[in-house]
Structures are given as structure tokens and as C-alpha cells.
Amino acid sequence: MARTSRDAIAEIKAKLSMVDLARRYLELRPMGNRLVAPCPFHNEKTPSFTCSSEKGLYYCFGCQAAGDIFDFYGRMNGMDFRESLEALAEETGVELPRFQKADGFAPKQVSHKQEMMKMHEIAAHHFRKNLQQSEIAGKYVAERQIAEEVLERFGIGFSTDSWQALADIFKRSGFNLDVAVECGLLLKSKNGRYYDRFRNRLMFPIRDVNGRTIAFGGRVIPALDDGESAKYLNTNGTPIYKKSQQLFGLDLARRSVTAQKSIMITEGYMDVLTLYQFGYTNAVACLGTSFPEEQVKRITELSKNVELLFDGDNPGREAAFKACGKLLVKGISCRVVLFPPSDDIDSLLKEKGKEVFENLRANSTEGLSFCIQTLKKRSPKDAVEWSREFLGQIEMPELFQPMATKLALGLGIDEAELRLGVVEQKKAQNTRINAQSGESAKPAVPKKKTADAEILTVATRYPHRLQTLQEMGADLILESPKAKVYWDKLLQYGEDEILPFLDESEKAFWVKCRSADAPPRNNEEGELLAIYHLIQAKQKKSYVQSMVAAVRESGEDAQKAYLRALYAQGRNN
Ligand SMILES: [Zn+2]
Structure with a gap:
């Protein structure tokens, strides 16, 4: 077990590299001796995001976003440092020390979001067990010919007709039931009773790209349909689930998408399961038909080749048309496969076989041609x-x-x-x-590096020489208050633990000084010597200034004496 948070952080970093983590979200490409990708944090055409496992850091030349794995994970998933640390600790099996108030990290025991994740994990397990025990649900999945292996991989479950099953589990485990309501697992009646939100449904866990369940989709089972419930009941937006950012099945499809350099996009959960069962492991489902910008961005980050598999009815065509437009303008090549009106992916593959499906794929329409076909009807x-x-x-x-x-x-x-x-x-x-905006864009003027920046650059590059720098008086000549604050942080935290304590601009500076693109750190003494000269020059300047001030205040004889001394000082240096 890790003894301190610092140990835990080092241990997690040793188990999960920056590049492996970034690959979950981005298609990294080698460029020179760097790995680059379009930045996930700002919109851009040419890739300026770069990361390195050796340094354990990422940096974007465009928006200056920078940090380590915790920072990257946090940004991608909307978590703060503490939450990312907990999530990655759990994923890598590193145990976090319980009490860490003293070492500066947030003292919260378990964050709110972490509690929601935990409840989803428990719920997924509970639903999974129900499916294995329920005769009716078992019969349904058998009729739909969903293979056991697929049910297992996707964690498919079943919610029984009980109003209290999940609520009781949470109550027994000491969870805050209001949090369960907030994340969409329970509902609360007017008289304050908590009850299960999902009942009598086949349950599809919606997982983030890291494989953590963050929401559910529930499909009514026909034999249990009371005729009044919606066919699908899904988790709405919650603190851990933003529908527009997620793609169903991405956690399982990610590797195939990278390996095959292409991604299949479908409309529904069942489509993804069926495709997977037939060996198409690079399929995901958009959770809704609107195909929001965030999803488009996520897809463009993963692959430049998209195959849209949509229903051949009017809504399906319209959805495919919109998706094509959004992908093509981003430079993504896409193809459209529409299913005959009487078929969907499920019936086609299971009843007519892979060959018919492959035929349809072979006759798919290129994205822009599909748009033209659609436009001709308008x-x-x-x-x-x-x-x-x-x-x-x-x-x-x-x-x-x-x-x-x-x-x-x-x-x-x-x-x-x-x-x-x-x-x-x-x-x-x-x-x-x-x-x-009231003004046209001005060209950026390259800033001259200030003495503060030069000192802090060397201090950041060689943290083990901070004491030497201090002895030279480097900290005393720092001018801006911001530089002083940053210096104090360098003194306080070691190089492995400093990142969470830096603000955005400090982090960008720190990473820039230490990234793979910074000059090699092979001239430590030379760089320190340059700082020494800089300090000397600055000190001399202020010494001369105070002399001049003193001379101005004194009598004529004294002035002459001072000036002579000053002249001599100048000649000696
Ligand atoms: Zn960026």
C-alpha cells in the first residue's frame, strides 16, 4: 500500500503512462520525434497537442493546456484533481492513504462524483445478477439471440419489478440516497420515500471511455410491458453523465477503432451488441439522433474514417444527412449504410447473415454523394x-x-x-x-523574456538547484508578485507533486519548461551561470541607482567623492 499521496501518485504514474491514457481519447500520430494530435481542449485544424510518456506530461502549443495524467483525465471527464486521483487509483489498483490532510491534498473522504460512480458500479452488478436469475428476462435475451459472452462484455442486466431493491442496497451500504436521486438511479416521492427508477427493463450500462459505468439505458421487456411505459428509459444529464459527450460502447470499441483506423456509428445499444457479436468490434452508438458537436469532436479525435449505419426510414436518413455534413466539414471521410425499411442491423445479421450485411456495406454511399442525393429531393x-x-x-x-x-x-x-x-x-x-468584438484581430507580438521568466525557467528545469539559486539571491530580484508566488510553490512541492497546486498559467509554464520540446537539460552549469550574471547585473543596477539617489541628496564634495568611487567601480568590473 502506498504510504502517502505522493507515493500513490508516483505508483499510479508508473502504471499508467501519459501516452496510453491520451490514446483512449485521441489518435496520436508521430511527427518528428513527438506524438501529436488535434487538441481536445480547443478547436484547431493542425495538431498542436503533444505528449510524452517519458516526461509524463502533455502540452498544447495552441491553447497552452498542460499537465500530467491526473490533469488530462480530469479535464476529459470534468473532474477535479482529487476525483481524478481517486478514479485512476481505483483503475490501476493503487490504494490511496486514508488520511491525507497533512500532505496538502483535498481532505474530502470520497468526492460526490466518486460516490455516484460507486453507486453505478453497485447497480450494474445488481442488475447483472438479476438477469442471471430472472426467467422472463433470460427468455427475452435468448429470443433476441444475444450471446452470453456479449451480455458479459457489455454488462447487460435486468431491473426487476421491485420498487425498493436498489434503494435498499444503497441504504444498507450507507450511501446518501439523495445523491442516488441526483445521479438518476432512484426517485423520491412527495412524501419522502426513495424508490427504484428502473423497473422491468433490460439494462444497458453506459460507460465512459475508461470503462466506468456512469449511466443506464433501460429497454422495456415486451412480456413485462404494461403498455404505458416508454420503450426506452435513460439516465438524463447528471453530474457524472453528459449525454452529448458520450458514445455507447466506446470503452470496448476504442482499441479496434485505433487498430482498424475506422469507426462504425449506429443509432442504438442493441446495434452495437449485435455488431460486436458478429465480430465488428469498432462500433459505437450515438445516444440520441442529434449528433451534437461534442460527439463529433470526440469522433474526429479518434478516427478519420466513419461508417454511419442508420435505419433506412425518414428519420434515419435525416440523421445520416446531418451527421455527414458535420463530419465532412471537419475533414472526416464518411460512408452511409442504410438498412432496407423492413430490416435493422439486428434482424439483418441474425436472420439474413453476414454476407447480406457485407453486401450492403460494399454498396454504401460516400458521405457527400449521400448529401447530394438528399438535397436533390429538396x-x-x-x-x-x-x-x-x-x-x-x-x-x-x-x-x-x-x-x-x-x-x-x-x-x-x-x-x-x-x-x-x-x-x-x-x-x-x-x-x-x-x-x-469591436476590433480586428491584432497579430501577436512576441514577448521578450523577462528576468523573472529566465530565473523561473531555470528553477523549473533544475528543481534540485533551487538552493543554489536562492544563495545567488535569485528570489530576491523577482519583481512580479505572481513570480514570487510561483517560486514559493517550487520551494514547497517536489517535482512529482507540484502540478495539482499550480494554476492554469503556472502549469502551462511548468510543462513548457520541462516538456519533450524544451531544450535538453545537459547544460545545467551553463544555465545557472547565465542566471548568476543576470542577478549580478540586476544587483549592480539597483546598487548604482541607490548610489545616484544618495549622491543627489548630499553636498558637493561628497558628490565628487561618490562619483569618483562610482567611476572606479565601473572600471574594475
Ligand atoms: Zn489546445
Whole structure:
């Protein structure tokens, strides 16, 4: 067991590398001697996010986001440091010391979100056991021909008709039941009774990319359907679950997506299960039909090749059309597979077999062609308007030309006119943006490095030489209050534990000084010597200034004597 939080942090870092963690979310590519990806924390076209396992750090050249695994995990999952530490400790099997008030980390015992995660884990286990024991639910999954292995992998369960089963478990385990209500597992009646939210349903755990259950989808089992319940009941937004950020099945599909460099996107939980059962392990389901920007971003971070598998009915076509538009402007190539009206993925694969499915895939439609097909059924005016807006959003200039040509040809409109429309639209947009911001963007002026920055750079690069720097008087010539605060933190915390205590700009500075891109740390003495000279120069300057001030206040004879001394001092140096 780790003795202190510091030991635990080191132990977790030894077990989970920065690169492995980042790979869960991003498609990292080698560029020179670095691994890069488009930054998940700001919108960009060229990748400026970089990370290194050796240093255990990440850094974005675009938005200066920076930190270690805890910081990255926290940002990706909306957790604070304490919560990330708890989550990664649990994942890597590192035990955290119980009382850590003294070593500076948040003294909360278990965070709110951690409690919600724990309750979801318990609920998933409870539902899973129910399914193994229930005759009716067992019969249903047998009829749907869901393989035992798939049920196990996805943790599929069953909620019985009991109003109290889960509520009782939480009560017995000493959980705060209001927290269970807040995270959507229980409901509270007007007279204050807590009861189970999910009943008589096949339960699909919705897990984050790290495999932790954060929500549930519940499907009514036909034999238990009272005719009044919705077919699906899902967890709504909670502190640990934001629907727009999650993709069902991503925790299991992630590796295949990276290996195959492509991702399948479907509409429902069952589709993902069926695909998995038939060996298509790179499938995920969007949780809803709107395909929000956050999901699009997550997908673009994982793969540049998307296959959309949607129902062939009108809502399915419309959803596919919207998804194509959103993906294509980001430079993602996508293909659309629509199922015949009488079939879905489940019935097709289970009743007609893999060959028919493969046939459909082979005849899939390229994304932009699919958009053109759809647009041709609309009025010419609508089609042109859509095209202009679409072209105006394209993020990569090299894609603009071929797409404009294809759209113009496909829709039978004049390409020059279409392009002109886009230019005019953009101009209007820019005028609006400029009018709103009140000024046009100024080019960034490179800042000259201040003495503060030079001292802190060396102090950050060589923390074991802080004492030497202090003896030189480095801390005494720091000018800005912010620099002094940062210096004190360097003194207080070791290099392995400092990150959680730094604010965003400090963290960016720290990581920049120590990232894989910083100059190699092979000239320690030389860098220290440079700081020594800097300090000397600064001290001399202030010495001369105070001399001059003193001379001004004194009599004429004294002034002459001082000036002579000053002159001599200058010659000797
Ligand atoms: Zn960034």
C-alpha cells in the first residue's frame, strides 16, 4: 500500500503512462520525434497537442493546456484533481492513504462524483445478477439471440419489478440516497420515500471511455410491458453523465477503432451488441439522433474514417444527412449504410447473415454523394443554401475546391456562383464578428523574456538547484508578485507533486519548461551561470541607482567623492 499521496501518485504514474491514457481519447500520430494530435481542449485544424510518456506530461502549443495524467483525465471527464486521483487509483489498483490532510491534498473522504460512480458500479452488478436469475428476462435475451459472452462484455442486466431493491442496497451500504436521486438511479416521492427508477427493463450500462459505468439505458421487456411505459428509459444529464459527450460502447470499441483506423456509428445499444457479436468490434452508438458537436469532436479525435449505419426510414436518413455534413466539414471521410425499411442491423445479421450485411456495406454511399442525393429531393433554393453554408464551414482549405466542384456538378448549379455566394456569406459573417468584438484581430507580438521568466525557467528545469539559486539571491530580484508566488510553490512541492497546486498559467509554464520540446537539460552549469550574471547585473543596477539617489541628496564634495568611487567601480568590473 502506498504510504502517502505522493507515493500513490508516483505508483499510479508508473502504471499508467501519459501516452496510453491520451490514446483512449485521441489518435496520436508521430511527427518528428513527438506524438501529436488535434487538441481536445480547443478547436484547431493542425495538431498542436503533444505528449510524452517519458516526461509524463502533455502540452498544447495552441491553447497552452498542460499537465500530467491526473490533469488530462480530469479535464476529459470534468473532474477535479482529487476525483481524478481517486478514479485512476481505483483503475490501476493503487490504494490511496486514508488520511491525507497533512500532505496538502483535498481532505474530502470520497468526492460526490466518486460516490455516484460507486453507486453505478453497485447497480450494474445488481442488475447483472438479476438477469442471471430472472426467467422472463433470460427468455427475452435468448429470443433476441444475444450471446452470453456479449451480455458479459457489455454488462447487460435486468431491473426487476421491485420498487425498493436498489434503494435498499444503497441504504444498507450507507450511501446518501439523495445523491442516488441526483445521479438518476432512484426517485423520491412527495412524501419522502426513495424508490427504484428502473423497473422491468433490460439494462444497458453506459460507460465512459475508461470503462466506468456512469449511466443506464433501460429497454422495456415486451412480456413485462404494461403498455404505458416508454420503450426506452435513460439516465438524463447528471453530474457524472453528459449525454452529448458520450458514445455507447466506446470503452470496448476504442482499441479496434485505433487498430482498424475506422469507426462504425449506429443509432442504438442493441446495434452495437449485435455488431460486436458478429465480430465488428469498432462500433459505437450515438445516444440520441442529434449528433451534437461534442460527439463529433470526440469522433474526429479518434478516427478519420466513419461508417454511419442508420435505419433506412425518414428519420434515419435525416440523421445520416446531418451527421455527414458535420463530419465532412471537419475533414472526416464518411460512408452511409442504410438498412432496407423492413430490416435493422439486428434482424439483418441474425436472420439474413453476414454476407447480406457485407453486401450492403460494399454498396454504401460516400458521405457527400449521400448529401447530394438528399438535397436533390429538396427545392433548388434549399439545396444552394445548404451547400453555401456547408462550404463556408469547411475547416481545411484543400478540401474546399473538390467539394465545391462535386456539389455544383451533383446539384447541377454553377460552381462560380456557388463559390461567390460562399465568399459573400463569409464576408458578412466576418463583418458581424468584427462588429461584435469591436476590433480586428491584432497579430501577436512576441514577448521578450523577462528576468523573472529566465530565473523561473531555470528553477523549473533544475528543481534540485533551487538552493543554489536562492544563495545567488535569485528570489530576491523577482519583481512580479505572481513570480514570487510561483517560486514559493517550487520551494514547497517536489517535482512529482507540484502540478495539482499550480494554476492554469503556472502549469502551462511548468510543462513548457520541462516538456519533450524544451531544450535538453545537459547544460545545467551553463544555465545557472547565465542566471548568476543576470542577478549580478540586476544587483549592480539597483546598487548604482541607490548610489545616484544618495549622491543627489548630499553636498558637493561628497558628490565628487561618490562619483569618483562610482567611476572606479565601473572600471574594475
Ligand atoms: Zn489546445
